[in-house]
Amino acid sequence: MMTLKSRRILGLIAGMAMMGVAAPSLMAQADAPRGKTPAASQPEKDHKDKDAKPQKDARESNKDGNGTVTIGQTAPAFELKDTEGKTVKLSDFAGKVVVLEWFNPECPYVVKHHGEHKTMVNTYAKYKDKGVVWLAINSGAPGKQGAGLELNAQHKKDWKMEYPILLDESGKVGKAYGSKNTPTMFIIDASGKLAYMGAIDNDNSAKKLGSINYVDQALGQILAKETVSSPVTKAYGCSVKYGGS
Numbered sequence: 001m002m003t004l005k006s007r008r009i010l011g012l013i014a015g016m017a018m019m020g021v022a023a024p025s026l027m028a029q030a031d032a033p034r035g036k037t038p039a040a041s042q043p044e045k046d047h048k049d050k051d052a053k054p055q056k057d058a059r060e061s062n063k064d065g066n067g068t069v070t071i072g073q074t075a076p077a078f079e080l081k082d083t084e085g086k087t088v089k090l091s092d093f094a095g096k097v098v099v100l101e102w103f104n105p106e107c108p109y110v111v112k113h114h115g116e117h118k119t120m121v122n123t124y125a126k127y128k129d130k131g132v133v134w135l136a137i138n139s140g141a142p143g144k145q146g147a148g149l150e151l152n153a154q155h156k157k158d159w160k161m162e163y164p165i166l167l168d169e170s171g172k173v174g175k176a177y178g179s180k181n182t183p184t185m186f187i188i189d190a191s192g193k194l195a196y197m198g199a200i201d202n203d204n205s206a207k208k209l210g211s212i213n214y215v216d217q218a219l220g221q222i223l224a225k226e227t228v229s230s231p232v233t234k235a236y237g238c239s240v241k242y243g244g245s
Helices: 004-018 026-031 108-116 119-130 149-158 172-177 214-223
Strands: 079-082 087-089 098-102 133-138 165-167 185-188 194-198
Touching: 098 119, 108 119, 119 133, 119 214, 149 165, 185 214, 194 214
Parallel strands: 098 133, 133 165
Antiparallel strands: 079 087, 079 165, 098 185, 185 194
């Protein structure tokens, strides 16, 4: 049933039509419940898809899984003691190329490159007179496989390692570099930035040597002021024996 208000508005619309004036949609306003506007005139609410997932940050680093550091980043500083009780700081070697080798004397993959094929000591020997510093780091926690001062000191002697083995029993340094495997290799250039990280070679078996020694290749390129052709490779070997793992 048309209300009195509606009849009055109809009369007004008719009068406006006779004068050639466009009439607004007054009927809709007249019959709308008091205090509400017609649905068509309500502003659309903001809408968020509750099932939408945030996009991943495109700036993912180290896609090969070697950890949290990236090529070109300043190498994390550290201070550790070696098997002879001497304190060694990365800052001691400012201005030099430094190789870091994550070490576990009881890991078969470390034995491959020390006890069987001498990959590490031979590569060290090739570059030691060219100003390259080589440091082994054992991030094994006390009681874990390959950990302990005496065991590491004995292997240093048995394998004729002329460079120090640094003990990182807290795992702080290994985690700063994101080292996950023994051996994992890092090369820090003379400016203090990471120039290579990953495997020692391209054969991930526990016995056979690869056809490419990535560290040898990268050191040659760095010293020749060339771009490192393979700055990141996939490390392989035993898991680093951090505490709690």
